[in-house]
Amino acid sequence: MKRFLYELGESWKIAAAQMRSNLTRSTLTALGVIIGIIAVTLMGTAVNGISIGFDKSMAVLGDDVLYVTQWPWKPVDDWWNYRDRKKIKTEYAETLNRMIAATPNSNLVVAVPTSNFMRSIKYGGNQVNNVFVLGTTSDFIITSTIDCTAGRFFNELESRGGANVVVIGYDVADALFPSENPIDKSVLINGQLFKVIGVNTRQGTFLGLFSWDSMVAMPLGAFNKYFSAKTESDVRVKVKDKTRLADAKDELTGLMRRVRGLPPEKKDDFSINEQQAFKSTLDPMKNSIAIAGLFITGLSLFVGAIGIMNITFVSVKERTKEIGTRKALGARRRTILLQFLIESTALCLLGGFVGLAFAYLMCFGIGKAVPSFPIHFSLGLVLISMIVSILTGLFSGFAPAWTASRLDPVTALRYE
Amino acid sequence: METRNSIRPPGPVVIDIENITKEYVMGEEVVRALRGVSLQIRRNEYLAIMGPSGSGKSTLMNMLGCLDTPTSGRYEFNGKNVAEMDDDELAAVRNREIGFVFQTFNLLPRSTSLRNVELPLIYAGINPDRRVERAAQVLADVGLGDRIHHKPNELSGGQRQRVAIARALVNGPSIILADEPTGNLDSKTGEEIMELVENLYQHGNTIILVTHERDIAAHARRTVHLRDGLIEMDHVGFIPELDLPVAR
Ligand SMILES: Nc1ncnc2c1ncn2[C@@H]1O[C@H](COP(=O)(O)OP(=O)(O)O)[C@@H](O)[C@H]1O
Numbered sequence: 163m164k165r166f167l168y169e170l171g172e173s174w175k176i177a178a179a180q181m182r183s184n185l186t187r188s189t190l191t192a193l194g195v196i197i198g199i200i201a202v203t204l205m206g207t208a209v210n211g212i213s214i215g216f217d218k219s220m221a222v223l224g225d226d227v228l229y230v231t232q233w234p235w236k237p238v239d240d241w242w243n244y245r246d247r248k249k250i251k252t253e254y255a256e257t258l259n260r261m262i263a264a265t266p267n268s269n270l271v272v273a274v275p276t277s278n279f280m281r282s283i284k285y286g287g288n289q290v291n292n293v294f295v296l297g298t299t300s301d302f303i304i305t306s307t308i309d310c311t312a313g314r315f316f317n318e319l320e321s322r323g324g325a326n327v328v329v330i331g332y333d334v335a336d337a338l339f340p341s342e343n344p345i346d347k348s349v350l351i352n353g354q355l356f357k358v359i360g361v362n363t364r365q366g367t368f369l370g371l372f373s374w375d376s377m378v379a380m381p382l383g384a385f386n387k388y389f390s391a392k393t394e395s396d397v398r399v400k401v402k403d404k405t406r407l408a409d410a411k412d413e414l415t416g417l418m419r420r421v422r423g424l425p426p427e428k429k430d431d432f433s434i435n436e437q438q439a440f441k442s443t444l445d446p447m448k449n450s451i452a453i454a455g456l457f458i459t460g461l462s463l464f465v466g467a468i469g470i471m472n473i474t475f476v477s478v479k480e481r482t483k484e485i486g487t488r489k490a491l492g493a494r495r496r497t498i499l500l501q502f503l504i505e506s507t508a509l510c511l512l513g514g515f516v517g518l519a520f521a522y523l524m525c526f527g528i529g530k531a532v533p534s535f536p537i538h539f540s541l542g543l544v545l546i547s548m549i550v551s552i553l554t555g556l557f558s559g560f561a562p563a564w565t566a567s568r569l570d571p572v573t574a575l576r577y578e
Numbered sequence: 579m580e581t582r583n584s585i586r587p588p589g590p591v592v593i594d595i596e597n598i599t600k601e602y603v604m605g606e607e608v609v610r611a612l613r614g615v616s617l618q619i620r621r622n623e624y625l626a627i628m629g630p631s632g633s634g635k636s637t638l639m640n641m642l643g644c645l646d647t648p649t650s651g652r653y654e655f656n657g658k659n660v661a662e663m664d665d666d667e668l669a670a671v672r673n674r675e676i677g678f679v680f681q682t683f684n685l686l687p688r689s690t691s692l693r694n695v696e697l698p699l700i701y702a703g704i705n706p707d708r709r710v711e712r713a714a715q716v717l718a719d720v721g722l723g724d725r726i727h728h729k730p731n732e733l734s735g736g737q738r739q740r741v742a743i744a745r746a747l748v749n750g751p752s753i754i755l756a757d758e759p760t761g762n763l764d765s766k767t768g769e770e771i772m773e774l775v776e777n778l779y780q781h782g783n784t785i786i787l788v789t790h791e792r793d794i795a796a797h798a799r800r801t802v803h804l805r806d807g808l809i810e811m812d813h814v815g816f817i818p819e820l821d822l823p824v825a826r
């Protein structure tokens with residue numbers, strides 16, 4: 163064991179000396195690994211970023227909220243069965259809330275109606291198109307993680323009265339009010355003036371998935387007054403205990419069947435969804451992106467590894483006589499194996515370090531230049547990159563090191 | 579040189595080979611480098627193996643040094659059958675029992691004298707402090723106390739061979755095997771190296787020397803003549819009339 167440690171120490175010294183004396187060659191070979199590690203790490207940060215952005219977008223939906231909709235949140239083959247379902251009406255929310263209040267020990271907290279429409283929104287000379295306009299009640303904040311960075315969400319009074327007030331998303335505020343405080347300013351939506359009473363905290367967008375940042379929320383009363391009835395509506399219901407989501411779902415299904423007045427023999431003519439359903443649809447997609455990306459960038463690392471393997475073979479060839487000498491002095495096979503494995507690993511590790519440093523700088527740069535780009539550097543990634551570097555070194559060094567360790571001492575000594 | 583004729587009493591048998599053959603297969607052709615060699619070498623002997631180029635001297639030497647295995651025949655080193663040793667055991671024997679000195683020195687070019695001499699100690703698992711201490715001591719013993727931090731290219735040929743000798747000595751081996759140790763040196767430097775070897779002999783080392791030069795072989799106390807893979811003659815001392823100059 164002690165001897166192993168000494169031999170290990172010796173191998174590191176040899177590896178360092180070897181790199182120093184073949185500086186150009188080592189640098190060029192390490193370059194392959196550097197590029198490989200940069201590619202893999204950047205892809206890793208992107209995958210990481212996608213995953214985080216994805217989860218963040220999912221968090222918007224809330225993991226303790228059930229959504230009553232016409233269409234289920236999953237691809238369906240028999241779409242015709244859903245097409246003719248009755249629309250979800252915003253009035254259901256009130257009915258549901260009465261039912262919830264009448265149910266002892268209900269697992270549901272509150273039902274909130276939402277209607278939405280795409281509209282453009284104007285203030286002064288500035289205009290934002292395709293803004294997601296949401297009509298809802300003041301209870302909305304109970305069901306969502308939404309927060310205001312300035313001002314507030316509309317209150318119950320404004321909600322019931324259908325006041326012309328809006329809470330606007332961060333990006334909307336940014337575009338309409340580049341240099342002004344938006345609070346108490348009036349914006350124009352569909353020819354109507356609305357007073358801005360709140361601005362949402364920035365959430366960040368992600369691959370076009372829904373984000374509060376490009377949304378505008380107003381009391382449902384106001385929404386219904388000014389926008390045509392052909393809007394999409396659904397009802398979201400907050401659950402008391404998210405560990406008992408299935409029970410809550412059953413309860414809500416029962417309530418909805420009563421609302422719709424369905425006899426027992428009829429099937430549900432509505433869908434109840436939760437975040438998880440969405441996730442399980444999108445997760446495979448997310449995973450395929452990750453696998454494909456890492457595979458492709460992994461190829462560049464593989465090319466780097468081949469370079470290291472090649473150079474280690476050259477090194478073994480050049481130092482055949484040295485290997486013979488070492489064997490004559492008592493080096494065992496595993497000593498020689500270790501020495502060359504460490505040489506290739508040291509080279510890869512060095513390449514890994516440099517590659518990682520570059521990747522970090524690049525991430526930093528990209529993050530500064532394009533803040534919305536999904537990229538995320540983490541300590542875990544650093545560790546994984548280092549492990550990948552070491553594995554690459556071991557992988558690429560093995561064949562040459564094995565050859566070296568198997569050399570016949572006499573043949574090696576006679577080699578010129 | 580008055581010590582030249584003093585023979586130290588031989589000790590127990592270190593090397594015992596019987597009817598050793600070695601064949602190299604080169605495609606169609608079979609080269610018979612050794613064709614049945616028997617030899618006993620005792621501790622405290624100073625033996626020269628002579629013979630013309632290609633006579634099998636180096637092959638025999640590699641065999642004795644456990645670097646190579648015979649095609650047939652028996653070899654016992656310190657009473658142990660070499661044929662039964664596995665690779666690691668052979669490496670251990672080379673590390674602890676045998677000190678090699680090569681014609682071309684075979685120093686690691688980018689390592690200092692000290693690091694070169696340390697190498698067998700590393701393979702023996704000696705701890706770093708004792709390693710440095712011991713290596714420096716042996717380097718001082720061969721007269722290189724002031725050259726321990728020099729690299730081979732900063733040393734003369736004679737000094738390089740001294741480093742190599744120090745490296746061969748550092749683990750206190752049973753025998754020193756030197757294959758044409760003066761082959762790459764001028765005659766004056768060669769003579770200095772031979773004085774060092776003589777000194778080692780006087781201090782209790784067992785020495786086997788391969789050479790085709792009479793002047794060098796003349797230092798040994800016993801001479802074995804090889805020709806075409808066979809022992810032609812094996813006699814005590816160096817007899818000028820017998821040990822004729824050999825063609826290179
Ligand atoms: N590895 C080898 N492969 C093939 N032939 C060899 C090998 N080693 C030695 N020989 C042959 O064996 C014979 C003896 O070689 P060697 O022992 O080196 O002679 P010497 O050292 O006496 O000059 C020579 O003919 C040489 O060519």
Ligand SMILES: [Mg+2]
Nearest residue numbers: 635636637757
């Ligand atoms: Mg020879």
